[in-house]
Amino acid sequence: MVIGHHNRNHILPLGQPLAYLLGMDSGQIRAKFRVPVETVEVVPRLWSESEVLRAMSPRVGEVPRCLADFGAWSLQAYLAGQALADETPKGPVGVGRLSALAEFFARLVGVPHDALPHPPSDWPGSGDSIGFLHRLARFTEHQVHLANRPRFGRLFDAVGVPRDMVSQFLRSVPELTPRPFAFLHTDVHRANVVVTPTDEGEQLSVIDWELTLYGDPLHDLATHLVRMDYDRSEHELMVGLWTDAMREAGHGDKTAGIDQDLDHYLGFEYVQSVFPDVMRAALALPDDPAAEDFAQAAERVCGALGRAWAPLGLKGEPVDESTAAEAVREWHEKDRADATDRGFFGRADRARPARAVGRRCPDADHPRGTARRLRRPQVQESAVDVGELLVEGLERHGC
Numbered sequence: 001m002v003i004g005h006h007n008r009n010h011i012l013p014l015g016q017p018l019a020y021l022l023g024m025d026s027g028q029i030r031a032k033f034r035v036p037v038e039t040v041e042v043v044p045r046l047w048s049e050s051e052v053l054r055a056m057s058p059r060v061g062e063v064p065r066c067l068a069d070f071g072a073w074s075l076q077a078y079l080a081g082q083a084l085a086d087e088t089p090k091g092p093v094g095v096g097r098l099s100a101l102a103e104f105f106a107r108l109v110g111v112p113h114d115a116l117p118h119p120p121s122d123w124p125g126s127g128d129s130i131g132f133l134h135r136l137a138r139f140t141e142h143q144v145h146l147a148n149r150p151r152f153g154r155l156f157d158a159v160g161v162p163r164d165m166v167s168q169f170l171r172s173v174p175e176l177t178p179r180p181f182a183f184l185h186t187d188v189h190r191a192n193v194v195v196t197p198t199d200e201g202e203q204l205s206v207i208d209w210e211l212t213l214y215g216d217p218l219h220d221l222a223t224h225l226v227r228m229d230y231d232r233s234e235h236e237l238m239v240g241l242w243t244d245a246m247r248e249a250g251h252g253d254k255t256a257g258i259d260q261d262l263d264h265y266l267g268f269e270y271v272q273s274v275f276p277d278v279m280r281a282a283l284a285l286p287d288d289p290a291a292e293d294f295a296q297a298a299e300r301v302c303g304a305l306g307r308a309w310a311p312l313g314l315k316g317e318p319v320d321e322s323t324a325a326e327a328v329r330e331w332h333e334k335d336r337a338d339a340t341d342r343g344f345f346g347r348a349d350r351a352r353p354a355r356a357v358g359r360r361c362p363d364a365d366h367p368r369g370t371a372r373r374l375r376r377p378q379v380q381e382s383a384v385d386v387g388e389l390l391v392e393g394l395e396r397h398g399c
Helices: 016-021 049-060 095-109 129-158 165-171 217-228 232-248 258-272 274-283 291-312 321-342 347-351 378-388
Strands: 007-013 030-036 066-069 074-077 182-184 193-198 201-206 213-215
Touching (some): 049 095, 095 182, 095 201, 095 217, 129 165, 129 213, 129 217, 129 274, 165 258, 213 217, 217 232, 217 258, 232 258, 274 291, 274 321
Antiparallel strands (some): 030 074, 066 074, 182 213, 193 201
C-alpha cells in the first residue's frame, strides 16, 4: 500500500470475478484501489479524478485508466514503472526527460475545452488571467488560511506569517497578459511522474489527476517548476523547452507575456505554500519530540518563509530558526493539551509517517488530519481493508 496526502492506494491483482465484471481478460492484472484519506484541502478542486481520467486517457496518453468509480473510492489501471521521486529524488533530471515533460504539457493544453464538465458558473472566463490568479488567492485565504486559524493561527502568528499575506501579494501583482485557458494538471512533481522502460528507451507517465483545473497555463508551469525543485540551469531550460513545445504544437498564444508573468505565478506558489508548509512541519512532529525534531520543523518553516519573503516585498528577514523552533514547541504543547480536552490526540497522529502502513508520498499537496472527515460507506471501507492483507509486493508510486 502507498499512502499519500490525498489517498491510500492498494495495488492488487483484480481477481477473476472483478476482472470479468470489468471486461478484463485476466484476473492477474494489477490495479490500483484508490481510497480518499482524511485531509484538509489547500488547493481548489473542480472535478472528480475519475471523470478527468476518462476524458484525458484517449487524448493525452500515458495516464492511468479509470476502470470503475464507486463514489467513495475508485479503481484505476496500474501503470508499471518507478516513480521519478524514487529514482531521482533530488538533483538534475536530464534534458531528455525535461523535453518529454514539456511535450506532455503541450498535449495537455490541446485538450478541447468541452472535453470535461464545465467549471463553476462563477469561474473566470478564458483569457481572464488576473481573475484566475485572484480566484486561486481567494481560495488560499478563505479555505486554507482562515479555515485553519482556529488550530494553527497562534503558530502562524508566532513565526511571523503576516495576517494579510495573501492580499499583500496581490497588491504587488500588476495586470497580467490575457492568455487562453486550458486544462491544467497543477501537480506534476517527481512523485507523480512514472518512468517505464521501453524498447526505445523509456516512457514518462503522469499520475494523480484529482487537482486538475481550467485556467492560465502559466500556473501549471509554475507549480511544476516549484515542486520539481530544479536547480537554476534546469529551471531555465524547462521554461525554454515548455515555451518551444507550446509554440511547436500551435499554442503560442498560451506563452504570451511569459517573461513578465511567470514570476508572478512562481511568487504565488511560494506565498500560498507557506500555510501548508507550516502546518506540515507541526503535524510531522512525533508524540514526544526531541530538540532535533523541533529544529527540523523550524528549518522547514524558515525555508517556506524565506521563499515567500521576496514575492511579498517584505523588509527585513523572516524569523530565525531558534525563534521558529520555540514557536513550534509551544504550539505542540498547547495542541496536545487541547487534544486531550477533546478526548484524542488529534487526527494528525494518524498522519505521521512513522505510524503509517506503507509509504507516504512526501511531495503530495496538502497536510493530512487537520479538518473534516470523509464519509465512506462502511462496507466498502471494510472490503478495502481486507485487501490490505493480500498485498505482498508493495509498489513505489501512486500517491
